[in-house]
């Protein structure tokens with residue numbers, strides 16, 4: 001199990017996932033400003049010849065570094081649109097018939113078809129099963145009386161980080177969920 005560490009900037013904004021080794025480097029370079037996780041992962045070092053003991057380093061699962069991530073606000077706040085992340089956003093559910101499918105049976109549907117000037121952006125794409133996608137074809141929903149079961153939206157960075165890591169620890173998930181956008185389906189009902 002390769003647990004990833006959630007890296008934050010000093011203001012607590014999520015920056016990205018890093019490996020345990022990269023996390024260890026932050027500790028060694030004294031770049032960890034504060035910790036927010038409830039768990040630690042232990043990284044073992046070599047054995048001491050003198051004492052026979054093994055060194056280790058405990059790395060918190062959520063660490064804030066001393067630096068501000070300057071690029072964070074200006075760019076990269078919205079994750080790239082890939083089918084993998086799109087299906088994940090929509091929980092592998094066809095947004096027309098509401099059934100869940102495996103990857104191979106799902107497609108990216110453009111609500112406003114590309115042929116009619118629709119854009120390939122998060123707000124205009126939904127997960128659709130092959131059958132619904134074929135039925136819809138190049139029509140507008142109003143023309144063929146189809147309805148979306150949820151409105152498409154662009155995930156913010158925190159949600160993007162949830163969508164890209166399948167092995168999120170409970171404390172990391174709880175932290176990120178408080179920072180997902182208003183329209184997100186991952187938002188916890190308060």
Ligand SMILES: [Zn+2]
Pocket residue numbers: 094095096097098099128129130131132133
């Ligand atoms: Zn469908």
